[in-house]
Amino acid sequence: MKRASVLLQVVTLAAVACLGRPALPADIPDANKKAAEKMASEVCAACHGPGGRSISPTFPKLAAAPAPYLEMQLKSFRDQTRADPDAIAYMWGMAAQLDDAMIGALADYYSRQRPAASKPGDVALVSAGKRLYEQGVPARQIPACASCHGATAEGNGVIPRLAGQHAPYLRKQILVIQNALRTAPVMHGVVKDLTLDQTQAVALYLESL
Numbered sequence: 001m002k003r004a005s006v007l008l009q010v011v012t013l014a015a016v017a018c019l020g021r022p023a024l025p026a027d028i029p030d031a032n033k034k035a036a037e038k039m040a041s042e043v044c045a046a047c048h049g050p051g052g053r054s055i056s057p058t059f060p061k062l063a064a065a066p067a068p069y070l071e072m073q074l075k076s077f078r079d080q081t082r083a084d085p086d087a088i089a090y091m092w093g094m095a096a097q098l099d100d101a102m103i104g105a106l107a108d109y110y111s112r113q114r115p116a117a118s119k120p121g122d123v124a125l126v127s128a129g130k131r132l133y134e135q136g137v138p139a140r141q142i143p144a145c146a147s148c149h150g151a152t153a154e155g156n157g158v159i160p161r162l163a164g165q166h167a168p169y170l171r172k173q174i175l176v177i178q179n180a181l182r183t184a185p186v187m188h189g190v191v192k193d194l195t196l197d198q199t200q201a202v203a204l205y206l207e208s209l
Helices: 002-019 030-048 067-078 083-096 102-110 123-135 167-178 185-191 196-207
Strands: none
Touching: 030 102, 067 083, 067 102, 123 196, 167 185, 167 196
16 A cells, blocks of 8 residues: 555656646746846855856755746745745745746746756765666665656656755755655655665765766
8 A cells, every 4th residue: 555655646746747837938028037137146146056056055956947846946935835944044035025927037047057067976875876766665665766857857847857956955855855844745755764875875866967
């Protein structure tokens, strides 16, 4: 029953990625694009880096992330429905001022930026993380991360890009999801049984992509 439940959660997440993604404007007005670029360079870059290529592991890299995912997260910050500690500390106030048009334009802007450079890690740990990402842990009913995030971890729709992301940031997000500090029912079912060593390994693998 447990295995069936986890598989159902994975299928549900995949369906959301294909069918339930927020609808971004097909043609964002030039004025909105310019306003978003200005805000990204003058405000957002202080934490997330130029073009969303953050150098601090406290703040995630946004460059090349799927626009629907970014839009969904910005709206959840604005609506205060994403309530993990970092969201409350950094993003609730920042997102409160954003309207739907700016959110859509910012999501579009970051989705078009070139990805940040990857970072090599310990060979043995990266290898273990790659195996976990691609195969999961069948004996413990932990599905492969690639089944939702894609073979190269580039994400899709409302499923985030993980490739090249800071390993400490990824570890923290897994931890807050495991402890239900961030509401993510599907992901909680997937990661709740990961050990600290497994979390470290898969995070280092993703950072190396």
